[in-house]
Amino acid sequence: MHRPGGNARAGMEQVLSTPSTIPRARHEPHEVPASEPGLASAGRTMDAFGRHIHYLRVSLTDKCNLRCVYCMPEQMVFRPSDELLSDEELFTVLRATSLLGFDKYRLTGGEPTVRPNLVGIVGEIARMPGVREITMTTNGLRLANLAVPLRQAGLQRVNVSLDSLDEQKYHRLTRWGHVGDVLAGINAAEAVGMHPVKINCVVIRGYNEDSMTDLARLTYEHDWQVRFLEVMPFADVADFQQASIVTTQEMMRYIESTVDRLVELNDGKLDGEARLYRLPGARGEIGFISPVTVPFCASCSRVRLTADGTLRLCLLKDGELDLKTPLRRGAGVDELAELMRMAIWHKPWGHDLSHGVIPQNRIMSEIGG
Ligand code: SAM
Ligand code: SF4
8 A cells, every 4th residue: 555654543543532443233134145157147247146236436546635534644645647547448447347237437536536637537438338327426626617527528416525514623634625615516516417416424533523413404405415424444544443433323313412303214225325314394315324334235236446457346345356457468348348247246245344354455545435
């Protein structure tokens, strides 16, 4: 991993408040995997547990214009650009996923808006056959200027990360950012019709628990989906992340005690990875994403492409398929598709955080959240 672990880690530990351990997860029951790799049926790519895999999260870069405390150290050292996939290499991999029946793409990072030619990349994905959905997760800082060209290129929606409306708290969490820039980005996305705008807030003990109140209240005025996320542990940052996790249960109690009761939507069923609620009388929705305490592995339909060209089968497990080496050897779309199809068959069932298994080889920004 490309970062000076020692100093950064010491910095992380200084800001710990209430230490806790990872709460035990309520794992869904899962089926015994099939033993024979099956061919994709009718253009569908399946894993051994019978899950239809058709959603790719594409990390366009490991670089970022923020340094969120729960994501990366301030002195983060990024990969040299020649280790990342070029546009042409990226398009070859994407075409291979299209061949496998993928129809949903989310651009992420690092910060996707710092990748050169982002608009051209969106346009290229939009032109691939069978694509139903192109979305992006961003910190929003550059969105005010990019919303119009991104929309014209085919981007349908954005999730914007905003951990607090309080300037000082936001700055303490992100180290470098300003709330006003993010809100300008959100408004620009809404103005160009990227509905509904989703706002992601990772809740960190000792940093922004009380910011949940104002963020939840945004849904009275705006038709937005405000989602609160449990922080997940990765590699060198894991100690900080484990010590600062606020569980969904705690988040819900906090919002109900400071704002109003939460009315369950969708019969309690997942919408993507979120469970949805509404405050009585509110226009927007509130979502909770609980990867640690209530994993949603049973309904997982995704794999991830890292910016340096590996296919990551599960966010929270280290198993990856190297695509860059075959690509740079001259592999084409068909060969890459076959490699991916075989790897996806072996996608692990899910994570084992509650048994102490923490991903070690990359942090979130290097995988693509
Ligand atoms: N830079 C973009 C952003 O911040 O939205 C996209 C990449 S970021 C890695 C994607 C999402 O992951 C963000 O909503 C961020 O808050 C979240 N995130 C980062 N580290 C996390 C962690 N350790 N646990 C849970 N969520 C995390
Ligand atoms: Fe950058 Fe997103 Fe990580 Fe924050 S969460 S440091 S914005 S990649």
